Amino acid sequence: MKDKIYLVNPGYVINKLTFLMAIPGHIGFIVKVGLFTGLREEELYYIYNKEICNNELGCKCNKLHVINLDNKMTRIGINWIRANKKVFVTILPTVVWNDFRNLPKFDRSDIIAAHSITKRDAEILYVGLRKIHYNVMRFKDTMNSDEADALAGRAKTTSAQHYVLHDLKSFSDKYVKAWDNFGLNIANK
Numbered sequence: 144m145k146d147k148i149y150l151v152n153p154g155y156v157i158n159k160l161t162f163l164m165a166i167p168g169h170i171g172f173i174v175k176v177g178l179f180t181g182l183r184e185e186e187l188y189y190i191y192n193k194e195i196c197n198n199e200l201g202c203k204c205n206k207l208h209v210i211n212l213d214n215k216m217t218r219i220g221i222n223w224i225r226a227n228k229k230v231f232v233t234i235l236p237t238v239v240w241n242d243f244r245n246l247p248k249f250d251r252s253d254i255i256a257a258h259s260i261t262k263r264d265a266e267i268l269y270v271g272l273r274k275i276h277y278n279v280m281r282f283k284d285t286m287n288s289d290e291a292d293a294l295a296g297r298a299k300t301t302s303a304q305h306y307v308l309h310d311l312k313s314f315s316d317k318y319v320k321a322w323d324n325f326g327l328n329i330a331n332k
Contacts, residue, residue: 151278159275160325162265173257176243177269179235179322179329181276181294184254184269186230189223191249211237215330216315230296234318236329285321290314 166174176187196206208220217240221230243249258269267275273295280291322329 151274153282156275156278156282157325159265159267160279160327163261163267163272163275164327166260166264170253170257170260172239172242173249173253174261174269174272176235176239177257177272178276179239180233181273181280182230182233183228183273185228186221186223186296187254188249188251189230190219190221190233191243191246193221209240210311212311212315214312214315214319216318218311218315228296231293233294234315279325280318280321282321282324285324286317290317294318 160178163174163178165171177184180187180190182190190207194206195209196202196204198204198208202208205222210218210220212218215237216234217237219233219235219240221232223230254269261267261269261272277291277295280286280294281288286294319330
């Protein structure tokens with residue numbers, strides 16, 4: 144519902160991250176992909192299946208634009224808009240991105256299983272990973288609201304929509320620092 148305010152304290156986020164990061168195996172990996180990207184389920188299907196463009200930046204095609212950064216993170220330009228749902232970009236550890244794209248299959252059955260396990264083990268719905276992701280990015284103002292909104296597909300201003308194209312290193316360094324704030328050294332995942 145859009146008429147609720149969700150108040151989250153750092154203890155809640157730490158508690159959920161502890162349970163979520165402990166989920167083992169294939170489903171644990173699917174949970175980590177959702178958690179590290181903050182993407183909606185349909186957006187995960189999209190980036191799993193979508194062709195990758197050979198051009199890194201400045202291209203206006205409808206393929207994914209993937210840039211592997213020096214800090215072991217991968218920035219993915221997605222730019223997928225449907226109805227009122229948008230996704231512009233995501234960042235995740237390069238090793239997680241490569242492993243995700245190399246899965247023999249990824250479909251609704253993976254999300255259904257992950258949803259059941261996150262609900263059972265962490266008392267959070269799979270879709271709730273987006274909220275955890277956003278709170279991790281905003282904690283201690285590691286990312287400002289424009290930056291976090293750009294990752295969440297809610298960029299409202301032109302500067303927010305284009306921020307990720309102009310200072311990739313700073314943006315991805317903030318992403319790494321945000322996870323470090325919660326004791327997760329994702330550069331070594």
